[in-house]
Amino acid sequence: MAGPGNAPRERDAIERDAQDKRRRQEPDATQRRASTGERYQRGPGLSADQSVQHEQRAERETAHHVEVEGGVRKRAVERDEPRGPREAEPCRQDRRQRCRQAEPHTGTNETAPPERSARDRVLPDERKHERDARDTVRDVEPGRCGLRKKPGDDPGGEERRDRGEEDKVREPPRHTATDASRRRWQTGVVPERNLLVLSEEPLNAETRLGERTGTITPAGSHYVRTHFPMPRAPREITVDGAAGRPMSITFDEIRALPATTLAVTLECAGNGRRYLDPKVPGEQWGLGAVGTAEWTGTPLRVLLERAAPDPKAVEVLFRGADQGMPKDLGRNIAYERALPVAEAIRDDVLVAYLMNGEPIPPEHGGPLRLVVPGWYGMASVKWLARITFLREPFVGFYQTDRYVIDGQPLREIAPRAVITFPTSEVAGPVVEIGGYAWSGGNQIRSVQVYGKPAGAGGEPHWREAELAPIVSRYAWRGFVHRVLVEFPQKWFELDVAARAIDAAGNTQPLEARWNALGYANNAVQPVRIRVSS
Structure with a gap:
């Protein structure tokens, strides 16, 4: 029988035996803890689905490790995420939060707008922090915005950057619908365009008057005036109203009628509006809302006679295919303008279909437009769709509310001379001053x-x-005058000006005749030039 002193030795022996037994069992446990890959090789210890899930998890863990190590962690692509747009990055959220703090009227619980890519188009209502592009008259340089490109070239919606002048004349950049309209006027029969664009929708642009301005203005350089977006113009004109034989006549039938070709200077009634003081509303035209082209067409009188007008008819109303809502009228209308019957039956009033020998481009009113020589351009209705005989004077918007001075509708163009050269610096001692008058x-x-x-x-x-x-008779005339300059120094500045006088003695005034809508401002505009020895 063992004594009390032997108990510790017996416990030590038991513990040593247990440790030896555990060491003998460790190789089997190591095998049981083998890697997932090793177990796949040894046999189907897991089902096929479980194996695939484990394999995909391993691949994702490996890819994550590589992305973190290389600093190229991928960002979720919004269009590939079925659960909705991704959350904004923290830095962008911070910027949005700062913007909301800077705008006291914006609620703090407002949902952040979705992120846009560089290819996304910005709609007008999202341009809150941009300057209004109307505060400029945009000089469209050759080769920019498709204005000197071949027909069919797309300007690509390039941003207009010529900003900062005082006159508010431009429309803000538009979205897809406007781009389509812009492409429409940049296609067609005009091989080259060179204009000073005031607004693109509707299109309003000036002729670039300068030393290269010729007697006949190419279609791509001739000023353009539109009130509404350009329409899909008809190839047929309806003649009705106070007529014995109402009718319709097609483009081809008009082309088959006797034709006349006239060189005609057309001028917008608002030409020179920019120089009025105080300022008045409307397109802020400089002096380039004018151009001279050769128009070919059938005398309007031929069409009117075919319809047998009522002798009691006093006016002939012309309606264009373009229509829209003037901002101060509040309802949709077509562009309409009337002529007294006596003016409408003049031999030189044309239903034109050619401009400088080519089909009239869309921006100039093709395929058929009215040309009223000697009158401001508002009378020459573009995209002509309907002619109506009236027994009472017409009282439409563009007859009695616009294109009037002191309640009287505008008619003939007032005399004007414009200097086209020189425009900046010229060498002396002989300075040649030239331009056009009409x-x-x-x-x-x-x-x-x-x-x-x-x-x-x-x-x-x-x-x-x-x-x-x-x-x-109706085209501008060129003029030139040479001045001999005596030089007190190497260079100095010279003010030059020109004024026109017509056969009736009407003389271009030195001071502007102000009116509320800024029409017919034909005042002399001096030009300051630098003369060098």
């Missing part, structure tokens, strides 16, 4: 020119300029 009511009788040191007071000394030959 008048709607009568032919130009003379053009007078002066040149004096910049800022000099006193009455100007007018001298007669030399006139170019007459091209047409």
Whole structure:
């Protein structure tokens, strides 16, 4: 029988035996803890689905490790995530939060707008922090915005960056619908365009008057005036109203009628509006809302006679296919303008289908438009769709609310001379001053020119300029005058100006005649040039 001193030794022996037994069992446990990959190789210890899940999990863990190590962790793509847009990155959330804090009227619980890619189009109502593009007159350079590109070229919606002048004349950049309209006017028969664009929808653009301006203005350089988006113009005109034989006549039937070709200067009634003080509403035209083209068409009188007008008819109303809502009218209307019957039956009023020998481009009113020589351009209705005989004077918006002065509808173009060269710097001692002059009511009788040191007071000394030959009763005439300059120094500035006088003695005024809508401002506009020795 063991004594009490032997108990510790017996416990030590038992513990050593247990440790030896555990060491003998460790290799089997190691095998049982083999890797997932090793177990797949040894046999189907898991089902096929479980194996695939484990394999995909392993691949994701490996890919995550590589992305973290290489610093290229991928971002979820919004279109591939079925559960909705991804959450904004923290830095972007911070920026949005700061914007909301800067705008006290914005609620703090407002949902953040979705992120956009660089290819997304920005709609007008999302351009809150951009300047309004209307605050500029945009000089469209050759080769920009498709204006000198071949027909069919797409300008690609390039952003207009010429901003910062004082006159508010541009429409804000638009979205897809506007881009489509813009492409429509940039396609067609015009091979080259070179215009000063005031607005694109509706399109309003000036002729670029300069040293290269010729007697006949190419279609792509001729000013454009539109009130509404350009329509899909009809190829047929309806003639109705107070007529014994109402009818419709097609484009081809009009082309088959006797034709007349006239060189005609057309001028917008708002030309020169920019120079009025105080300012008035409307497109802020400079001096380039004018151009001269050769128009070919059938005399309007031929069509009117076929319809057998009522002798009691007093006016003929012309409706274009373009329509829209003037901002201060509040309802949709078509562009309409009327002529007295006596004016409508003149032999030189045309239903035109050619401009400078080619089909009339869409922006100039093709395929069929009215041309009323001698009258401001508002009378020459574009995209002509309907002609109506009236027994009472027309009282439409563009007859009695617009294109009027003191309640009277505008008619003939007032005399004007514009200097087209020089426009900036010129070498002396002989300075050649030239340009064009025109008048709607009568032919130009003379053009007078002066040149004096910049800022000099006193009455100007007018001298007669030399006139170019007459091209047409209704076309502008070129003029030129040469001034000999005595040089007190290497260079100095010179103010030059020109004024027109027509055969009836109507003289272009030195001061503007202000009116509330800014029409017919034909005041002389001096040009300051730098003359060098």
